[in-house]
Amino acid sequence: IAGITQAPTSQILAAGRRMTLRCTQDMRHNAMYWYRQDLGLGLRLIHYSNTAGTTGKGEVPDGYSVSRANTDDFPLTLASAVPSQTSVYFCASSDSETSGELFFGEGSRLTVL
């Protein structure tokens, strides 16, 4: 069982470039989330989606966009990367029809130079 797959695992990116982080889940969870983790700041919610076709803003949405065309995929796009977006990005999913227990992917480490 794969659970949640994120790609790439790690990426170095020049400032100003466009970047899409991919996230796919095979658990048929209705809700999906993107968090970023920075040293000393814990995890902060960027965007979320309660169900396919809907998205919402989290705590730190500026500079990021998401889409939810289907249940399984929830890509995160940085339209024009800046150094402050250097972080570890975690995708997560939950089944809000039952417990809402959150499951995480392995993370994507992004460095913007």
Add this chain to the structure above:
Amino acid sequence: GIQVEQSPPDLILQEGANSTLRCNFSDSVNNLQWFHQNPWGQLINLFYIPSGTKQNGRLSATTVATERYSLLYISSSQTTDSGVYFCAGGGSMDSSYKLIFGSGTRLLVRP
């Protein structure tokens, strides 16, 4: 929005010792979870516990929703318990299941 505070921020234990980690939240929650992030960065869900008490092996958790706090107990700690423990809460006024995380408790268990 909801705010989540964890204490202590850092904790060092000798193997075999017990510990209690605390999580306070600023508003009512209907979704409260505890996570462990191991030294390799993996985030593992420990408990979904919006209220009451649960136990899983050497770990147990208690949430007192009316007083807006949750406790995570680690008994007979092992070196593999090292890492960062996060609690996260979701507001009862929010129809989504998005969670807001605390800053974590960094635990080091020494052999």
